[in-house]
Each structure stands twice: as structure tokens, then as C-alpha cells.
Amino acid sequence: MASFKQAQALSGGPLIQARNFAVMTGVNAGISCVMKRLRGKEDVESSMVAAFGSGAMFSLVSGMGGTNQAANAVTSGLFFALIQGGLFKLGQKFSAPPAEDVCYVKTRSMLSNLGLQNYEKNFKKGFALRDVRIPPGPRLLILDHIHRDPEIREKRASWK
Secondary structure, three states: OHHHHHHHHHHOOHHHHHHHHHHHHHHHHHHHHHHHHHHOOOOHHHHHHHHHHHHHHHHHHHOOOOOOHHHHHHHHHHHHHHHHHHHHHHHHHHHOOOOOOHHHHHHHHHHHHOOOHHHHHHHHHOOOHHHHOOOHHHHHHHHHHHHHOHHHHHHHHHHO
16 A cells, blocks of 8 residues: 555656645745755755755655655655755856966966056967067066066076
């Protein structure tokens, strides 16, 4: 009898499936809102708590678990939470903004300080001053700035 109810919960008619999905998503959204409000942030722990709640409610509403519904609700909640935690972390990994190149940030700052920010896009294209098509006057200003910068001088001395 229990396996029949489990099969019915997963493959029931459209109204049963809609009800189960509505309960699962409603509980998830509700718990997510409460957790975000309480903790002030949306993170993996909050996401997993919401998934646990929606998994447990799905189990209870769908009638899965037979006579031991409490144990099955906890098991389903844990399963949902683990899956959601993994998906949350995976999403964070792939949606993280790329780290900006420190050398490029320093170069952009140097060009701005010298009033040569209109050559910034040239630096994105090349690696050497002659490769980025900067005229001789601004190129000499840049080379003089590099020569006078103590941090760059220290780095150049360590390369030799």
C-alpha cells in the first residue's frame, strides 16, 4: 500500500502534481524570505534550510513514507537540502565576477594620474608600449613615471 501512495505522489494526475509542486515551492519561498529577513543575507545555509522545509513538506503532502511519515519527511528534507546546497555553491562558483588584473588596475590609475586615460583601451590590446600605439610624447611620460616609481624599481631590481 505504501509503494502505491509513493507512486501516486510522483505520477498522480495533474492536480495532484500541481498541488505538490505548489506546496513545495510555496514553503521554499516562505522559508527563504523568513531566513533572509532574520539573517540579513541570502547564503547557502538559508537556502539549505528552505530546501529542507520544502522537502519535508513535499514528503508530508504527497503521502510518501507510509506509516513512518516523520522519518521520511526528515530524510526527504535532508536530501533536498543537500541537493540545494550543492546547486547553490555551484551557482556561486560560475557566477562569481572575474578578478580584475592588479597590474591593469595600477596601469589605469597611472594613466589617470598622468592625464592619459584616453590611452587606457590601448593598454588592453597590447603588452609593450610600442605595441599599443601610444605616441612618443605620452610614451615618454609613462616611461618617466615608471622609472620614478619606487615600487616598480624594487620589482625590476628583484627580476635581475
